[in-house]
Amino acid sequence: MSVKIQAANVHLIEVKLRSEFNDAEGSAALALLREQGLTNLKGVRIGRLYEVSGALSANQAHQAGKDLLCDAVTQEFRLVPAAPAPMNGMNFWRVEVWLKPTVSDAVGATVAEAIAEGGLPRPASARCGMLYLLDGRAVKAQVEKAVAKSLANPLIHRVVVTEAHP
Amino acid sequence: MNELSEVSDIDFPILGKPAKELRALGNARHLSLSDPEWAAIQAHFKGLKREPSLAEIETIAQTWSEHCKHKTFTSPIRYTEGKKTRTIKNLFAETIVAATEAVKKPWCLSLFKDNAGVVAFGKKWALAFKVETHNHPSALEPYGGAATGVGGVVRDILGVGLGAKPILNTDTFCFGRPDYKGALPEGAHHPTRTLRGVVAGVRDYGNRMGIPTAGGGIWFDDEYRLNPLVFCGTVGIMPQWAVKKEVKPGDLIVAVGGRTGRDGLHGATFSSANLGADAPSSAVQIGHAIQEKRVLDALLAARDKKLYGSVTDCGAGGFSSAVGELGADCGARVRLEQAPLKVSDLDSWEIWLSESQERMVLAVPPKCLKALENVFAAEGCELAVLGEFTKTGRLEVMHHERTIVDLDMKFLHKGLPRVEREATWTNSHAAKPAGGTTKKAGDALREMVGHLNVCSREWVIRQYDHEVQGGTIVKPLQGVRHDGPGDACVIWPHAATGDMEDFSCFAVGHGLNPDYGRIDPYYMALAAVDEALRNLTCVGADPARAALLDNFCWASPEDPRQLGALVRAAEGCAAAAKGFNVPFISGKDSMFNQSKDEKGKELPIPGTLLISAMAPVPDGRKAVTMDFKGPGNALYLIGRTNDELGGSLYHRILGRTGGEVPKVNPASAIDGFKALHAAMTRGHVLSAHDLSEGGLALCAAEMGFTGEFGCLLDLDEVPRDPRIYSNETLLFSESPSRILVEVKPENESAFLRQFGKSAKSAMVRRMGQTTANPILKVTGLEGSTCLEEPLKELKEAWQTALPKVLG
Numbered sequence: 001m002s003v004k005i006q007a008a009n010v011h012l013i014e015v016k017l018r019s020e021f022n023d024a025e026g027s028a029a030l031a032l033l034r035e036q037g038l039t040n041l042k043g044v045r046i047g048r049l050y051e052v053s054g055a056l057s058a059n060q061a062h063q064a065g066k067d068l069l070c071d072a073v074t075q076e077f078r079l080v081p082a083a084p085a086p087m088n089g090m091n092f093w094r095v096e097v098w099l100k101p102t103v104s105d106a107v108g109a110t111v112a113e114a115i116a117e118g119g120l121p122r123p124a125s126a127r128c129g130m131l132y133l134l135d136g137r138a139v140k141a142q143v144e145k146a147v148a149k150s151l152a153n154p155l156i157h158r159v160v161v162t163e164a165h166p
Numbered sequence: 167m168n169e170l171s172e173v174s175d176i177d178f179p180i181l182g183k184p185a186k187e188l189r190a191l192g193n194a195r196h197l198s199l200s201d202p203e204w205a206a207i208q209a210h211f212k213g214l215k216r217e218p219s220l221a222e223i224e225t226i227a228q229t230w231s232e233h234c235k236h237k238t239f240t241s242p243i244r245y246t247e248g249k250k251t252r253t254i255k256n257l258f259a260e261t262i263v264a265a266t267e268a269v270k271k272p273w274c275l276s277l278f279k280d281n282a283g284v285v286a287f288g289k290k291w292a293l294a295f296k297v298e299t300h301n302h303p304s305a306l307e308p309y310g311g312a313a314t315g316v317g318g319v320v321r322d323i324l325g326v327g328l329g330a331k332p333i334l335n336t337d338t339f340c341f342g343r344p345d346y347k348g349a350l351p352e353g354a355h356h357p358t359r360t361l362r363g364v365v366a367g368v369r370d371y372g373n374r375m376g377i378p379t380a381g382g383g384i385w386f387d388d389e390y391r392l393n394p395l396v397f398c399g400t401v402g403i404m405p406q407w408a409v410k411k412e413v414k415p416g417d418l419i420v421a422v423g424g425r426t427g428r429d430g431l432h433g434a435t436f437s438s439a440n441l442g443a444d445a446p447s448s449a450v451q452i453g454h455a456i457q458e459k460r461v462l463d464a465l466l467a468a469r470d471k472k473l474y475g476s477v478t479d480c481g482a483g484g485f486s487s488a489v490g491e492l493g494a495d496c497g498a499r500v501r502l503e504q505a506p507l508k509v510s511d512l513d514s515w516e517i518w519l520s521e522s523q524e525r526m527v528l529a530v531p532p533k534c535l536k537a538l539e540n541v542f543a544a545e546g547c548e549l550a551v552l553g554e555f556t557k558t559g560r561l562e563v564m565h566h567e568r569t570i571v572d573l574d575m576k577f578l579h580k581g582l583p584r585v586e587r588e589a590t591w592t593n594s595h596a597a598k599p600a601g602g603t604t605k606k607a608g609d610a611l612r613e614m615v616g617h618l619n620v621c622s623r624e625w626v627i628r629q630y631d632h633e634v635q636g637g638t639i640v641k642p643l644q645g646v647r648h649d650g651p652g653d654a655c656v657i658w659p660h661a662a663t664g665d666m667e668d669f670s671c672f673a674v675g676h677g678l679n680p681d682y683g684r685i686d687p688y689y690m691a692l693a694a695v696d697e698a699l700r701n702l703t704c705v706g707a708d709p710a711r712a713a714l715l716d717n718f719c720w721a722s723p724e725d726p727r728q729l730g731a732l733v734r735a736a737e738g739c740a741a742a743a744k745g746f747n748v749p750f751i752s753g754k755d756s757m758f759n760q761s762k763d764e765k766g767k768e769l770p771i772p773g774t775l776l777i778s779a780m781a782p783v784p785d786g787r788k789a790v791t792m793d794f795k796g797p798g799n800a801l802y803l804i805g806r807t808n809d810e811l812g813g814s815l816y817h818r819i820l821g822r823t824g825g826e827v828p829k830v831n832p833a834s835a836i837d838g839f840k841a842l843h844a845a846m847t848r849g850h851v852l853s854a855h856d857l858s859e860g861g862l863a864l865c866a867a868e869m870g871f872t873g874e875f876g877c878l879l880d881l882d883e884v885p886r887d888p889r890i891y892s893n894e895t896l897l898f899s900e901s902p903s904r905i906l907v908e909v910k911p912e913n914e915s916a917f918l919r920q921f922g923k924s925a926k927s928a929m930v931r932r933m934g935q936t937t938a939n940p941i942l943k944v945t946g947l948e949g950s951t952c953l954e955e956p957l958k959e960l961k962e963a964w965q966t967a968l969p970k971v972l973g
Contacts, residue, residue, distance in 0.1 A: 031973060099452065103310075104429050104508070104522070106454035150359070153307050156450055 011061035012080040016047035036146035041136035054124035094164035097152045098129040176220040197227040221515035221570040228483035238723040242586040261736040265743035282326040283751025294330040296322045297399035299756040304396040307450040308363025315398040316371040317453040321479035323402035327409040330402025336381035342391025344971040349764040369629040374455035379630035380655040386618040392761040411476040415557040417529040423461040424524035427508035457524040464545035473534040480525035488527040497556035502565040514565040591730035602822030607953045621967035635661045645793035650872025653704040671786035675701030680772040681813040685827040691738025692830040696902040698779035700856040706789040707781035709839040715778040716753035721760040721770030745832025792855035794873030797938040805904030807886040815859040816898035835903035845920040850913040857904040863897040871961035876937040883933035893946040
């Protein structure tokens with residue numbers, strides 16, 4: 001049996017509630033992070049991340065984001081560029097929480113199926129993650145510790161904390 | 167095929183190795199095998215003149231795990247109580263099974279041997295009930311652990327007989343207090359986080375599968391802070407013809423549902439060990455409810471077309487367990503390369519042992535395969551033929567033409583060495599109460615309604631869909647504002663039976679109180695059975711047709727005191743079954759619920775027994791709720807009040823220890839329950855509520871604030887032990903078997919007629935009436951008011967307690 005290995009396109013699709021809507025999930029996350037000592041946080045907004053890899057072009061990933069993953073009335077989406085975003089000191093943080101590769105991702109599997117059923121090429125894989133945008137002064141180590149105690153479980157999650165643009 | 171050279175894959179050399187080395191090998195792989203078990207495996211392979219393969223060792227470890235073989239309950243125990251010592255050969259057989267056989271109920275269709283207990287429900291239908299625990303996974307990852315707990319017990323119901331349709335989920339939890347302020351060891355979750363995650367996990371899995379979650383409860387105690395208990399239950403309904411299953415040699419082994427991945431390895435062996443910081447991350451999984459729903463729909467369609475002869479779920483141990491169980495009486499040959507995989511780099515043993523969720527295994531006659539494929543394809547559900555059942559009496563597993571397992575089924579299922587354990591029980595509890603403070607009755611009651619073990623669970627219940635399938639006729643939240651505490655739920659399964667003219671329903675209730683177990687586990691067991699039956703009776707179920715499930719969660723049985731307490735609890739269950747004349751139909755135990763605390767000291771959970779009970783409600787239209795229905799109605803108290811405040815909520819609030827633990831008299835209790843049921847079926851009862859934590863005062867308060875009517879009670883009229891002279895004892899004693907009942911004045915005579923002679927005795931007596939003014943007012947023994955509390959304030963304290971601590 002021969003296996004043909006292709007360089008896969010990887011697209012990161014970010015879906016967020018539009019800023020004019022109250023983000024109840026974000027408020028709940030804010031309360032949890034404050035309980036963990038991040039008392040300077042002023043707000044948290046939540047989003048969903050979809051890492052789709054396979055034969056999809058950027059246009060097709062854009063179409064999947066628009067038609068499938070985003071509710072056009074209340075949400076907005078974008079393809080996250082591979083280049084790093086501009087930094088802004090320690091006042092804003094971007095926290096990504098992903099299931100580790102050894103953990104089954106039921107939502108990701110459903111997204112992959114739905115993309116294929118929507119007439120686009122079937123992705124080789126799709127993984128789903130949570131995005132937390134933190135507004136408030138904090139130190140990276142503090143953020144990582146607080147997230148591990150409240151929003152993620154290090155046993156099954158991989159957490160990526162980066163400074164972010166507001 | 168027993169030659170050394172013929173079994174390949176990775177060898178796992180054990181021959182000639184000392185016990186210490188084997189123990190280290192086992193620990194490194196989380197096998198949870200004891201020294202005598204290693205010795206038995208060594209002897210077996212020495213006889214075969216070959217080393218085992220890794221897959222064989224993993225298969226044996228999984229099959230012999232506490233999780234799968236219930237070694238504590240089935241091995242001999244040398245039990246010492248006081249100065250008497252005796253040997254119990256098989257605790258399970260000598261208590262639960264023996265008592266069930268003694269009560270002998272013809273309507274029990276399947277007991278202890280299948281994935282769930284099954285009882286008849288009318289002439290055509292049968293109800294299957296199973297409660298599982300998912301404690302260790304939920305401690306590590308509360309959301310995923312609880313969700314897969316639900317998924318697992320739903321699959322048990324799909325895998326009982328030829329498959330039942332799930333129509334009710336139940337959830338009962340024991341957590342550390344959410345306001346726990348002490349230190350926790352590295353890696354442990356705070357109880358609040360565990361609670362939020364577990365509730366979310368149960369919610370998401372049950373709701374997404376379209377199964378109502380309508381029964382259960384929560385118990386808070388800081389000794390659960392490192393080892394939360396998560397009991398997930400499911401009731402299913404099936405035609406009676408589908409109760410029997412049979413595997414025939416030549417049947418194909420067919421796997422359906424989810425794909426196999428690396429997730430969930432070592433779940434069975436992991437759950438047979440103490441929970442520690444080295445727990446494998448692979449033991450935790452995230453479930454896929456939609457996948458399981460597809461399996462459910464396809465499986466039931468295939469069942470009705472009679473396309474398979476037997477089925478079981480892939481639970482702990484994965485294919486190894488499922489195929490091993492189905493083929494235990496004949497043999498099985500498996501070709502693993504046929505299994506659909508999530509990832510391609512799995513080792514052979516990983517495919518064989520993986521506990522990936524949402525998978526079932528069927529025994530399919532070859533002629534039915536094509537039709538079965540069509541049914542599963544229509545639901546978008548994968549299906550793969552893994553091999554066939556044989557007549558060889560062997561479990562043979564191959565992967566790409568290499569044999570990785572070749573085991574004698576007899577050795578696998580009957581080769582487990584039985585090791586005698588020591589158990590001791592000493593009653594060290596003081597019969598006389600001591601210590602603590604005193605409080606006015608009103609202050610104590612206000613504290614009680616806001617106590618975490620009493621207060622409203624609405625924050626949890628509202629997250630669950632308890633209405634889906636449209637048959638929940640007595641709901642978990644009751645009363646004029648749908649927010650009062652129900653005793654049990656009543657389900658009308660018309661969506662499954664399709665019969666809108668048949669109003670036969672069933673009720674499910676629970677009993678649990680580890681505080682009683684701290685004093686005496688024997689009486690804890692009796693009280694738990696009594697509470698579960700009382701709850702059923704309160705909603706209109708027939709207590710004479712009740713069926714029980716036991717779920718024991720205990721610390722390490724290697725500690726003789728722990729094991730002694732377990733023996734005591736099991737004997738209490740047996741006494742309850744015989745005394746109430748009700749059978750146990752299923753059960754499960756979870757051992758080793760203890761962990762090292764922040765100081766490195768072992769923290770065992772309190773010995774915990776959940777009793778779940780199910781009984782038919784002959785006519786759902788006559789079901790009863792617990793809220794007062796109007797002013798001017800008579801209030802009757804059924805059951806005698808004794809000075810039994812040991813382990814009570816009142817003592818906990820006062821900080822008092824000692825005292826008599828509530829003791830059940832099953833014979834008089836069941837008489838009272840039956841009489842009340844007869845009165846309910848004739849429509850003489852407006853409301854009924856059981857007296858449990860907090861006793862009479864709390865029961866009356868809950869009925870009042872849920873119905874928004876008050877009541878006047880006279881303690882002098884309480885049927886009681888004449889030696890009681892304390893109002894507080896009569897208000898807060900937790901004597902079992904008592905129910906407060908509201909009856910219309912014009913129905914009082916008819917109501918009392920159902921109690922026959924006992925109405926003239928102390929067992930039932932009119933002791934008050936309902937009022938329009940929403941105040942709980944109680945006249946004490948001396949004739950003056952001893953308690954007067956506005957129900958609105960009590961309700962507010964009851965409703966806000968849990969949201970306050972959860973933030």
